[in-house]
Structure formats: structure tokens, C-alpha cells
Amino acid sequence: MMFFGCIAAALLAGFVLAPQADAAVVTRLRLFGSVAFPDADPDTRPQIGPQPLVVGVSVVGRTGVPWTLTVQADSDLTSGASVIPISNVGWAAATPFQSGTLSTAVPVQIASGVSHTMTTARLDFFLTNSWTYVPGLYTATATFTLAAP
């Protein structure tokens, strides 16, 4: 009886501890807003935007754990067979967040730090406009990753 009691206690402790183990560093990433670029004359608006996106970053739990926030585009902007390179989409951010340009090839770092961190930042997205674009409704997705290894 005492044996099973000990097992149960240990398992219970494990279930209780397991979330805390994950919670040694708990990351939480949230995006607020959307990015939709309207049509515009390339002569009068060589850059379309800003389209604001608020990013919420939470890295809590064990202190002193480094974290990074990156973004990588899943594809170029596409409309049927027409393509606008995703590198024409960039964002501006205030320090300590970093401005940058989207890429399908590599993750681009937006911010880094050390836990505990609970912060939000505004990223202003821009699309470089051009007369070479083919008319259409373009779409793409980008994956934001908040990681504390």
C-alpha cells in the first residue's frame, strides 16, 4: 500500500512538475493586426505602408535564458502565376527590436533578449512598389518564431 502510494505520489509530482519543467522557460508569442497592402501609384507612393503589426513577446520562468524572435516567409507574394519577391516586403521597428526584410531563404531576427521578458513592439510593414508588378491579389504567409533554447 505504501509502495503504490509512493508511485502515485511520484507520478503526481511528475505531472505537476512536468508543466513546470516546460515552464522553466515559457514562451508566448502573439500577433495583433494584419498586413494588407492596398493598390497605389508607384510614382506617388514608391513604398506602400506602413501596415502596423503589434507583436507580443513573453519569455518567463527561469531567469537568464536567452531568447530570439525571428520571422521567415513561407513563399513569395503570389497571384496565380504572377510573383512579387517577398524581399520587397520589409518592416521598421523601434529599438530594441530590429528592422528588416522578409526572406524565404533564412529566418530574419527581429529581437533577442534574456528572460524574464514581457514586451510588445510595433512593426510597420512596407511593400516596395513597382510598375513591373502584374495586376492581381497577392498573398503570402510568414512564420514568426519565438525560441528560448
Next chain:
Amino acid sequence: MRSRIGRLLATTMLFTALPLAAQGASDTETLTINAIVAARATLTIAPTTINFPDADPDATPSIPANENSVSVQSKVRTSSAGVSTLTCLANGALQSVSDAIAISNVTWTASGAGYVPGTMSDVAAQNVGSWSGSGTRNGNFDFSLANSWDYNVGSYTQTVLYTLSAP
């Protein structure tokens, strides 16, 4: 028995404690990016007024415009297979107070990909250039007036409408 319980408990504790040391943490979010690109066309010609000076028809049978070369820029957004066209149509003959010079006496040569030379008309729009797909096309026009002893003395003027169309 006590030893067996101890081993089991230790094993259980080990399994439940492993995540403490092995797992990092990450979270991801997906952002959808949309962009609307509409068809449009913009034409720029500079300068927009040209002047043919007086000249002796024998010495100067063809009078170049003072402003040559006139620059032209055609900007178009259209489908990949869409053909855009630039045309011109004069609103009439070169007209003075009481006399006229047929607008067909005004011709132009053109440089720049897609631009073509031609003769002015006030009857039918004349092709000035055509292109496939989106882009910016730069060129130049050099205008000339065929000179003649038949012209009456006067100051003549007329306007010409240039139209850039994209499907």
C-alpha cells in the same frame, strides 16, 4: 522490499524529472500578407509644347522642332500577355487666324524600345508605341514640319492628344 520500492520511486522520479533538463521552449505564429495590385497607366511627355521656327523652304525643306528631342515615358501595369498601346490624334490642322496647314505635314521619328515613327493625323489615331506586360518604357520623339512655299504667312497652332491604354 524497501530497496525495490526505492528503485521504482527513483526511476519514476527520473522519468518525470527528465523534461526539466531536456526541453527548451518555443512558440510560433503565422502572419498572412495580402497585397492588391491594380492595372494602371501613366504617360509623361516633356515638354508638352513644341515650336517650328520659320525657315526658307529651299534651304530647310524639313523644319525640326526647337524642342527636339522630346522625351516620353510610358508606365503600365497590365497582365503578362496584355498589350498596351500609345496613340496620338491631332485635334485638327495647324491653324492660324485664317489659314491652315495640314497636320499630316508634321512627322516624328522615335527612339526607345517599342516606340515607332509616324505622321500626324486628325482623322485616325496613329500608333506611337506598343508593349507587352508591365513596366516603364522610355523614349524620345523628334518632330519635323514639312516646309513649303505654299504656306501662308501666319502663326499656326494645334493640339495633339496622346493616349496610353492598358487592357
